[in-house]
Amino acid sequence: MTRRRYAICQLAGWTAWTLTSLAYLQVAGVGVTGRSVVWTVADSALGFAISHGYRGMVRRRQWARLPLRRLAPRVFAAAIAQAALLDAFVVSWSLFESGGEVRLPSGLIVMFLFNFSIVFLAWSFLYFGLHWLERSRRAEQAELRYLKSQLNPHFLFNALNGIRGLVAEDAPKAQEAITRLAKLLRVALGSVTADTVPLVRELEVVDDYLAVEAVRLDDRLAVRLDIAPDTLDVPVPSMLLQTLVENGIKHGIARRIDGGEIVVTARRTATSLELAVTNTAYAGATDATGGVGLANATERLLLLFGERASLALDRSDATRTTARVRIPIR
Numbered sequence: 333m334t335r336r337r338y339a340i341c342q343l344a345g346w347t348a349w350t351l352t353s354l355a356y357l358q359v360a361g362v363g364v365t366g367r368s369v370v371w372t373v374a375d376s377a378l379g380f381a382i383s384h385g386y387r388g389m390v391r392r393r394q395w396a397r398l399p400l401r402r403l404a405p406r407v408f409a410a411a412i413a414q415a416a417l418l419d420a421f422v423v424s425w426s427l428f429e430s431g432g433e434v435r436l437p438s439g440l441i442v443m444f445l446f447n448f449s450i451v452f453l454a455w456s457f458l459y460f461g462l463h464w465l466e467r468s469r470r471a472e473q474a475e476l477r478y479l480k481s482q483l484n485p486h487f488l489f490n491a492l493n494g495i496r497g498l499v500a501e502d503a504p505k506a507q508e509a510i511t512r513l514a515k516l517l518r519v520a521l522g523s524v525t526a527d528t529v530p531l532v533r534e535l536e537v538v539d540d541y542l543a544v545e546a547v548r549l550d551d552r553l554a555v556r557l558d559i560a561p562d563t564l565d566v567p568v569p570s571m572l573l574q575t576l577v578e579n580g581i582k583h584g585i586a587r588r589i590d591g592g593e594i595v596v597t598a599r600r601t602a603t604s605l606e607l608a609v610t611n612t613a614y615a616g617a618t619d620a621t622g623g624v625g626l627a628n629a630t631e632r633l634l635l636l637f638g639e640r641a642s643l644a645l646d647r648s649d650a651t652r653t654t655a656r657v658r659i660p661i662r
Contacts, residue, residue, distance in 0.1 A: 338387070341458070342380060349451065350376040371425060378421050379448075382414050383455050396463050407456045415448030472635050488517070491541075494548040509547040516540035527636055528567035531598060531605070535559065537574045538596065545581055552591025553581070563598040566605045568659060569632050573607065575625045576655045580611030584653055587614040600661070604640070607657040613650065626655070633659070 353372045358364050390396065395403055422444050491513055498506035516537065535557075546553050577594060585592040592612025599606045626643065633641040637660050646654040 337462075341462075342384065345455065345458075346376045346380045346383075349379065374425075375418065375421065379418055379451070382417055383452065386410060386414060386452075387459065390459075396460060396467075403460070407453070407460070411449050411452040411456060412445075414452040415445050418448045419445045491516075491544055494545070498548065505547050509544055512540060512543045512547065516544060527569065529570045530564065531559075531566050531568050531573075532564040534568055534570070534573040535564075535596075537571065538577050541574050541577060542594070549581075549586065549591060552588070553585060554591070554593040556593060556595045558595065558597040560599050563600045563605055566600065566659070566661060568605070568607070569629070569636055572629055572632070572657070573609070575629050576607075576609040576657070579625050579655065580609055580653065584611040584614045587616070588612065604661055605657075605659040607659070608654055610652050610654040613647070613653045615650075633657070 350372055353375070354364050354369065357368055357372075395406060398406070419441060423441060495506055495509045495513065498509060542553070542555055546555075573596070577596065580594055585594065593610075595608075595610040597608045597610075626645070630643045633643055640658075640660040642656075642658045644656050646656055
């Protein structure tokens with residue numbers, strides 16, 4: 333948690349505690365007086381100081397890294413210890429006002445201890461909860477960067493491997509393929525820092541990728557696009573569509589002597605974007621998952637959009653394989 337966010341939470345939390353305490357005095361019929369305001373503000377200020385010192389100890393001893401079974405007893409013990417300090421302040425204040433005579437019933441002192449323990453427990457739950465949430469978000473971002481770092485070299489290797497075969501066989505075609513690849517990389521590598529891009533940008537990447545593959549596959553590759561105009565501005569994970577098209581060519585069309593067709597469709601519903609990439613199937617295909625590329629694409633979808641997003645391969649038609657993607661529209 334950043335210092336600024338922590339300071340805001342501390343000030344807001346203990347201010348709320350002050351106002352709640354004063355409201356309770358009013359509702360309970362005790363009334364709000366100048367003395368009760370001073371006492372309540374002092375009580376909250378001490379709570380602020382105690383919890384701030386507690387945070388320093390937590391950071392030094394790195395409690396946030398502990399597993400829950402080891403953290404829980406420490407948090408409960410710390411809450412009681414902090415509550416005891418605040419309770420001691422209440423008793424001391426009472427002694428000061430009464431000239432050394434204890435006027436607070438023992439039951440009330442115990443009640444204060446219990447209430448203060450609940451407050452400090454809530455403080456700990458909020459602090460560690462926000463800390464774990466932030467750490468989880470950083471972990472997801474790191475995982476996204478890792479998955480994307482796998483994706484682009486994977487694509488580049490396949491493209492260069494395809495061009496390599498053309499160098500000795502057909503130099504002009506190889507030059508054309510390299511020119512197409514350079515254009516593609518200018519677009520594709522520019523999306524590395526972006527989690528999502530508009531679908532129209534992804535289609536540009538797919539168009540350049542298909543141009544590179546067409547040089548290698550020649551008339552063995554047929555392409556058909558069926559894109560609804562209202563889908564073009566919908567955000568999609570960068571390089572997602574290219575991965576699906578590459579998967580269809582690699583595992584289907586490129587293995588067939590007579591080649592095949594790639595069909596890309598996009599439709600928009602009230603709540604989601606529906607993408608489908610269909611390729612002519614290869615009869616000897618045995619990989620039911622689509623390999624690392626689709627596994628990474630699925631993981632990125634879940635990280636970016638949650639459980640409402642999905643990617644599935646449809647092999648119900650023996651002659652065609654379809655990768656279906658659902659992306660929720662926020």
